[in-house]
Amino acid sequence: MLSRLREKSVEFRDPLHGFIEVSPLEMKIVDSPPFQRLRSVHQLALTHLVYHGAEHTRFGHSLGTMHLVTRVFKAVIAKRPSYFKPEQTRWYLQILRLIALTHDLGHAPFSHASGSLFPDKQDHEDYTEQIIKSPPIADVITEIGEQLVKELGVDCNITPDLVAGVYRGKATNPHLIFLRKFMDSELDCDKMDYLLRDSYYCGVQYGKYDLDRLVESLMIYEGEDKMPRLAIGVGGVHAVEGFILARYFMFLQVYFHKTRRLYDKMLTDFLTENLPGGKYPKDVRKFLSWDDQKVWSLILQNQESNQRAGNLCNRILSRLVYESPPHSTNDQRRQFNLILNLLKKKFPEVDFYTDGADKLPHKLPSRYNVDDEKAIVVVRNFTSVPVSLSEQSEVIKSLTTPINILRIYSPGSAYEAAKDYVDSLVKDMNPSTKNGSE
């Protein structure tokens, strides 16, 4: 199949970005089994059981990310057209496109849901790296590299090692370090795509932000160390704030949704018990045979014999009896532990589920250091002195408390009693209100 000849670019119609152009050689990746497997890896695991529209897979997201990284890179270059040599510009863009296209190939079935099921403490990025370096993907990358060498000269080769190296942050060349920011930073094209895409399919507004303005305001900033950095003009600060808030809200409202988290846990628990050795295969070729469909078939086959499988098939869910505020403080965590332990003592036979969902709203350094590798540099109009984003933005500055949602779920059978007990504990904690009504 890889031998199919396509003479001209293929255009994919995308609900988010209009037409996405894929070159004939890139199409060999799209047409390959590891990429087609993404059609059976839901972007948001079992989220469609909560938001029914979210039936989308990593196939569209991978194309969308490649489209966005192209758009962003071109916008950045347009502002300093001669920062790189012409052949470098083409070369770097091709590297970025290949990283974007392949960056999710190593995802386990149901995406992040079962991330803990990788063997040897590996993660999906390790698998992605291996897939990039193995046939058939490696062969296509090599072919693209040879093509570039022919057109641009021997300096512009692309190899599987190069793609994987830039992606994994192993490159030391300043230009390649710069490239990586487009695909792995607080402002990367991976996030840019999935926020819009997940919002679109879920039917929510939370993940939307001002993409046009964001793209428009990104630029190259060269610090005193002569290293290029991804920076934004001062006019784009609010677009970045909107972007970071979009991500924050998507975590609170969709990614950390109480029922979605529960499904993830049920899925992981089932797989831990039912995968050989409780893990996905080490061998990449075998690993690639696992997709959502194969996992779900396993669940279906076991629905009678295995209670976890039965619960998943029939959506028999435990129910939330207690939840901390989204950014729980130390006191609130202690309170949570107390309630949990009291519950366990009161209902020793009940198998309560607990879950802790935590995330930093962003990883931008709060110290005002433009030279910090993670800083987003803001280029201001009124001074030649750039500042760090956290200095410029009140929103970023104040959004530093980690998300930390603690939850206790009870099986349905014990739910009423457990909930009543938790309610009584909560009331006892708020006696003033009671008094107020006396």
Next chain:
Amino acid sequence: MLSRLREKSVEFRDPLHGFIEVSPLEMKIVDSPPFQRLRSVHQLALTHLVYHGAEHTRFGHSLGTMHLVTRVFKAVIAKRPSYFKPEQTRWYLQILRLIALTHDLGHAPFSHASGSLFPDKQDHEDYTEQIIKSPPIADVITEIGEQLVKELGVDCNITPDLVAGVYRGKATNPHLIFLRKFMDSELDCDKMDYLLRDSYYCGVQYGKYDLDRLVESLMIYEGEDKMPRLAIGVGGVHAVEGFILARYFMFLQVYFHKTRRLYDKMLTDFLTENLPGGKYPKDVRKFLSWDDQKVWSLILQNQESNQRAGNLCNRILSRLVYESPPHSTNDQRRQFNLILNLLKKKFPEVDFYTDGADKLPHKLPSRYNVDDEKAIVVVRNFTSVPVSLSEQSEVIKSLTTPINILRIYSPGSAYEAAKDYVDSLVKDMNPSTKNGSE
């Protein structure tokens, strides 16, 4: 699972319609296995292999249709609030909601794709009817009926037979005949939902129309036979035109897409060979075990041994060598046959696929008869005399030639030769152009 208690309405967040409200008793249908099975019946079969965004299933469409039928019915009633008695209004609305919710339960895997695989010349509507009349759906409908009898009186019962009867057009009561128009007519809520939904997921504009105006302009018209009919005010004519054109364009651009049609054919051919007896089971319970996942598993298992399965898995497609215009005339059909037969003679060993996709742009009667059951009556401002839509609309009047697209596909191996031969035949048919350049 059906015993789950829900005290209040559940709201589903829908990308098209915002929040969709489902009552506790209706939720018993949503929670039942026949309805949950719709999560594994893609709305547009294998269309996501062409438009990658179209990964949506009949689950969301069924909810959306129920939402729309509610909205439309309420808008119609708001213009003549006392046309039905208050208890009738509630009763009829509940009947409509149940029809909308259940109307797609009988779809075979991959929706229409394999419709020809039903036994005994049945179709998906026959299966839907059987599913409505069997547990667990029948039980819930009965329970809802009992509830209504309690609240509204014995005249307002709802039974599985009633729901199925209205849906299948067997009811003779004028009110019930009227109800059916909301779910089965040239302007029904099934089409209203799927056009918008398919456009949204495919990422195309073709299926969009002015939903607000359409809903706003629908009304009851009582003809001289005192039968209520679904009519539109003259201000809504263009919204109806837009709606009918939306459907027309979706057929041409999406539903009859050359590659999508090919996938449907490949799928049907595979199933005809591989289903027991070449058909889905007669028994409804067994039938319901078949969904997209089960069919796709079967294809995967056979991909080595069965060429059709292998081709499907690896997207090895025949390629189009000839296509008629979308509305082929008799002459164009003769031309098609000639080319086909010449091709077969020239390449006797090649297995060419042919396909004919046909559809009426609409079924509105072109004679101006407002009493025709299929007519859409237009209530005009300037006269008390209503007219038929086809009289009022130039677009409807002129859009009467059936779509009829004839296609010849060649296996990839023979493609170049076959295409060259077809091209030479086409050139020979257009000698004047050649002469023109001499």
Next chain:
Amino acid sequence: MLSRLREKSVEFRDPLHGFIEVSPLEMKIVDSPPFQRLRSVHQLALTHLVYHGAEHTRFGHSLGTMHLVTRVFKAVIAKRPSYFKPEQTRWYLQILRLIALTHDLGHAPFSHASGSLFPDKQDHEDYTEQIIKSPPIADVITEIGEQLVKELGVDCNITPDLVAGVYRGKATNPHLIFLRKFMDSELDCDKMDYLLRDSYYCGVQYGKYDLDRLVESLMIYEGEDKMPRLAIGVGGVHAVEGFILARYFMFLQVYFHKTRRLYDKMLTDFLTENLPGGKYPKDVRKFLSWDDQKVWSLILQNQESNQRAGNLCNRILSRLVYESPPHSTNDQRRQFNLILNLLKKKFPEVDFYTDGADKLPHKLPSRYNVDDEKAIVVVRNFTSVPVSLSEQSEVIKSLTTPINILRIYSPGSAYEAAKDYVDSLVKDMNPSTKNGSE
């Protein structure tokens, strides 16, 4: 003011197109009084009195058209990058941008509304031509031309005469004739922008079409006469159909709205009576002092003394008593005349308004002649023989009956009596219905 220095491109944030880029020299046109005057020329005359959202002016439309012509030209060139020499490509694009930016400068106040008020049978295009050829616009165009000569060579000059010549169709060079199609044809960027823009501001769906697909499918076709033509790939036929239908519906639903037409007539009647000599000034500089605000001030000043002004200010409208179908036949026109004359005889003292709104749905030739200058050529996949759009499209083929809406308005005081009389006439024309109920 024209001396303002701007070093870099300015970006206008547009609700339709995102960011619109304007070069420093082009900004001199945008900043000039004739262009700023467009901020006081409503795009749709008094339509905001009907669709309250439609408060937009020709300022945004002119920028939007320049943006679209750039996007379309680039898309067309991308498919045949070496059809023109590189310097020609840049030169032609600049010509197109200047035409798009200036094409509406000659509009009278309230746009088309008072088009008949130009002296000497001139029209707004004549005035546009004069404005292009006079300072300050001519000076800027000359400056841009000089700049291009410096950069691209003496062949690439741009003069006011050239811009006006291409715009008015006086150029005889095949390339320049080709350019004109982007701004004056059945598929031009002027229409592309205003359909989307008017829909957006009115809040209607009618004018929306698949812009991405349309742009994507446009291409250069070189016929046997070696002349370049604007053509579309066969995959874009439905996008073109959607575009032509969008225009058709906008005429029926917005541009020919009964109340909007009435306001236009009231405005024209008032101006005919109150402009010096019943016409706008011949002198372009004096003409440019007239904008919506100046006309409306005149109306306000005369609202007590002049009844037409008073009616406009206070929205005292005549009301529709009779309207023909949108595509009236000869019989329906006779019927209209009969009703009108009977009305006049019955109410000799009443001043009825009549209006006839007519328009061709499109001007595409129905004969299948790809060499006709007005034809849109469709380049098909399966043959090297291109066809004309009307051959390929059932919609275009059938949408040939002209729109012709005939209306009679009555002053409010006589409305009830006149309407009753018209109703009785209509009933008398439809006796069969009466009989039916007897």
Next chain:
Amino acid sequence: MLSRLREKSVEFRDPLHGFIEVSPLEMKIVDSPPFQRLRSVHQLALTHLVYHGAEHTRFGHSLGTMHLVTRVFKAVIAKRPSYFKPEQTRWYLQILRLIALTHDLGHAPFSHASGSLFPDKQDHEDYTEQIIKSPPIADVITEIGEQLVKELGVDCNITPDLVAGVYRGKATNPHLIFLRKFMDSELDCDKMDYLLRDSYYCGVQYGKYDLDRLVESLMIYEGEDKMPRLAIGVGGVHAVEGFILARYFMFLQVYFHKTRRLYDKMLTDFLTENLPGGKYPKDVRKFLSWDDQKVWSLILQNQESNQRAGNLCNRILSRLVYESPPHSTNDQRRQFNLILNLLKKKFPEVDFYTDGADKLPHKLPSRYNVDDEKAIVVVRNFTSVPVSLSEQSEVIKSLTTPINILRIYSPGSAYEAAKDYVDSLVKDMNPSTKNGSE
């Protein structure tokens, strides 16, 4: 004109909300001169000179607010249908609709821009109150009241005093205090409409939020004092956060845009000099003759003689030479003052403009007191104990620093020199950077 008879509701097509329904009696207000005047009061003053799409007026916003207040009130009542008596529910809704429809009638030309030009320290709300209490508005309200008394009984009267009293917060009845929250609180329908509307016309994303979820989650909460309060369910917290952030971003990005603020100042300065006594008339009837058109005519007439008028007409703008961060600290304010004073000393002949734009991101109390009148109560799932929004939301909690943007503008002639000087001062303040490069 107020005597026009309309028998049925009129529907306005709105770009934001679809169809907006207005009753026949309410149409008398819409048709009245004070309401029609809003067609000549731009919603965002001269913002269209910056964001060219923003040509919208308070006419559409007033209709939109009435639509939203209806939608929100109905959603709130639907969750506790018997909280008010049926006749109260209708009565309260009509009061709210009238407040929403009339709430902006007292705006001066160009909306807030020239608010300081009211005489006697009055503001636009004082004028609104007077307009509500005078004919013709008062007459229509009285007529509506009489109609309600007829239909619902004598307790349900509506008078101009009642409408104005609720609007201005003078009502003491707990129900009426509750009503006011829909039109004047941190979550009111005025803000809900203008954020969406301004975003739509400007073409930005900043003001968008999850309207559906927000409306869905609003409810009545009755505290221990038995007073009804507007509250939100815990599922709506993020929608409220999104809403408050939308407002925050619109202030930073649109309402406090540097050029927009400058235009406001230029307009106010001109009017202070040119209005009789520097103020708008005290007399409401005379005041109502002032709209954007009248003010702009005055500017046009004076453009030769008055420099401020000339600058406005020709958009000759001062330019920004220094700007503080958006939330300037005490130190940053001192820094600003220092720069300003040094500038004045260095360029004593230059007339620098300064501007300070300040605003609280929200006025929600940060103390966790649900009984505080300004608190938004959050009703949580897991306890019967409600909390205050600021307790539940990290975003609200942290967004407390006021916006405070300080700016210095220089006339164009002095710009280059002034800017260079400011730049040198800024560099001197950041010596470390300099050193770093040595």
